[in-house]
Amino acid sequence: MRQPDLSIVPSSLHLLLNKQWERLNTAVPLVLDTLAEASITELTRVVIGSDYVVDQLVKFPELLHNLVATGVLDRAYQRHEYTELLLVVELAKVDSEASMMRLLRQFRQQEMVRLIWRDLTRKASMLDTTRELSWLADAIIEGTLSLLYEQGCERWGTPYGPADDAGAREAQRMVVLGMGKLGANELNLSSDIDLIFCFPENGDTAGARKTLSNQDFFIRLGQKLIQALDTLNADGFVFRVDMRLRPFGSASPLACSFAAMEHYYQDQGRDWERYAMIKARVVAGDKEQGSELLTLLRPFVYRKYIDFSAFESLREMKQMINREVRRKGLEYNVKLGSGGIREVEFIAQAFQLIRGGRDSRLQQRELRNILPLLPELVGMPEQAVDELMAAYTFLRNAEHAIQAVADKQTQELPKDDLGQARLAFSMGFDQWDTFINVLAQHRAAVSQHFADVIAPAQEQSEAESLQQTEWLALWNGQLSEEDALDVITDSGFDDPLRALKLLSDLKQSRTVQVLQHKGVERLKIVLPILLEMIAQVDNATQTLARVLLLIQAILRRSAYLVLLAENPAAMKQLVKLCSSSGWFSDQLAKKPVLLDELIDPRSLYSPPDKAQLGAELRQQLLRIPEEDTEQLMEALRYFKSAHLLRVAASDITGVLPLMRVSDYLTWLAEVILESVLDVAWRVMVEKHGSPMKQAGVPCELDFIVIGYGKLGGIELSYGSDLDLVFIHDSDANLSTNGDKSIANSVFFTRLGQRIIHILNTFTAGGQLYEVDMRLRPSGNSGLLVSSLKAFEEYQQKEAWTWEHQALVRTRVVAGSARLGAAFAQVRASILQQTREQDDLKKAVVEMREKMRTHLGTSAKEAETKHVFNLKQDLGGIVDIEFLVQYQVLAYAHLYPELYEFTDNIRILDVIEKVQLLPAEDADALREAYKAYRAAGHRLTLQEQSNVISESEMTECRALIARIWSSVMES
Known part of the structure; x- marks a missing residue:
């Protein structure tokens, strides 16, 4: 007779082990004799940990042989295997209600033996066990429901929805929502299952002698399903079914329509029901319709705004649980007691409800998926998450070990010596004291993190x-x-x-x-x-x-x-x-x-660089359906507003210097423009197909967005609009290759219009940017989108001097790299033209005087208000810009490095380097330019215009006026 492996078992458990082994020897002596040593060691662990398994092995003598011989103890099942085993092997044998009840119970019991074996021997991780238990429940509920639905239709008729316009009616099927641990694929070894029954539409049955309303039909079907699963008979039970989470709880009908569900949650849903609905999942029935129902209910669970009221609700729920724990003496309950499983779940659910409406990554059911997201999404320390995951795993393993003993739904630590020794052994400890100390450490960690997250705001002095x-x-x-x-x-x-x-x-x-x-x-x-x-x-x-x-x-x-x-x-x-x-x-x-x-001050005062900005925006947009343009537009607006707030916070607190502020604001505009172009291009291609480069060859985004002015010069401020020009590179005589084909020229014009629409339109989130297209060839009378060839011809033959000045501060900010390089060559060819300097100087001065007259401080304002316009008045910002532009246009043919950069500061560096201005003048212009822009930023943040007292910045103004006079009026 084969003996158990006593070497792995403490002496305090030898008596129990011998009794269990004797039962097995009586029932399956020949099977024991054939087991390998490794299987004997595993079986020793299992019989110590589970009376339930021993009972099943004794009750079904062939079960132990089948488990070992088929190798199913050594591998995890996939979801489909439970369905196939139940449908093919078991339910095919059903010929009566009694046989169905018996087969379901035997199927569940035999699968539970395998799952408990793998769990106690650690061949399966805690996550493997909970996932497989959930799949087992899914298969049983689905298989049983399908069988009962067929029988119900034969007996009461098939339920149909209302007739459509053509008089046709669609057959209705029930939707079974799994809640709690079942919904989250986290079922424990002896868990009950929380279910909600519902159906798509009200209507009546057809095909039987007596007509029932759909609700009556599905109530009867639900009752049959509960009876099949929950009834305790000589063969045991399948799952204890709890229906109390349905709308209005036990006082309501057992099944209700989608419309009734939506109405209830919108009008009467309570906070605890939001927590419950986080884990809701369609486990059986009409999966497609069920998915639509959950989409309808999502706004009830996840608010669009940040909802910190979740903390209030959680505290109330936790206080209620604590009262119940004290009243029933549940301090030693690994689920409900302090630092237990429920507190870990509350931490995850709190952040899901607070931020889930804004970040769809938190709209998941499984706790194991949510906790790892918290460092990135809410700033929880990595160490805290690691401790919570470790504690959760330990607590759930302890819960399983407690339940494995007798297949009972309990989370109470045993109080007797034998029970404590068994639990400690199943958890891998030689002594109870060692186990309880480790448990206490995990619970203390959970309690601390729970207090950090859920506890009320800090106490006051x-x-x-x-x-x-x-x-x-x-x-x-x-x-x-x-x-x-x-x-x-x-x-x-x-x-x-x-x-x-x-x-x-x-x-x-x-x-x-x-x-x-x-x-x-x-x-x-x-x-x-x-x-x-x-x-x-x-x-x-x-x-x-x-x-x-x-x-x-x-x-x-x-x-x-x-x-x-x-x-x-x-x-x-x-x-x-x-x-x-x-x-x-x-x-x-x-x-x-x-x-x-x-x-979080860390993110508020630590603005990311351009690469990080782009990565963050891409991640946010990836979570939005591509076809939902409205939601994409709102996401872009929030992204811009959030980062605008961050850079302003860093600006006024001195964290960022002026040049970095403008860099950041410019990068922000660039990554948004890149995303807007991607969205607009995708929408246009889906609708009309790709524009053709040549016959049979589609374009690869042959389109660029050119930034002029402050955007081109990397000098954006808080309220800056975007001066843009759109250029494409395709044959205007060809068309797109879609079903709704249009000419390439029309395609690119509409693409430009869509980009402007996304940027300009006022939505609930405001406006992204105001767009100015007046710098395109021929201004407002010109085409919205030009080909590169047409742009070059215009610049060579028709453009005014001021348009060449504007070209100094232009660069590609989004679109095709190939076309961008071609544009850079065109820009270079225009800027390095040889120009008659007197004519150039005259044109620049005339334009400057015209701007000063129309946009600067009037003589009357200067006399009565004594103010100075930072931008337009004599000695202001535009004087510096025009000086720089004149130098580029006058000397770029001699010094190509003058047009290498588009921002005034670096161009002034080159002007100094090639000695077009004395070093002290170039430095004076740089410092004045930065001072003016810093003052402009401050005025914007104080919600004031770019006007200061004429007594301010007099030295800067005088220096600029002197340099302007020496260069432009000599």
């Missing part, structure tokens, strides 16, 4: 709490006007009367008056903290006005108040930036979703 109590009393109207003014004055506000009026105006506003109770409470949490922070800045009253502008904008969607309440660091950044610039409060009031950007 006694002084802070007292001050905020005073602010709250002021807001609630509990102070006299005199006392209220004292509070505001003592806090440090520079204009207490105005500050009090600002607060009073907000309180009396219509928005606050009609605010729901939850919104009022959220405002009362945030406002005192904000007021205390605002009181610390120098321009407190002005900052208050700016911050309250934002508060007014977000009151109707008070989830943004929760975002601030949950993130005191974001409130600090908000106050800091609004104190420095009114531009920030204006941007945030228009687009409150940008508040999310304030949460």
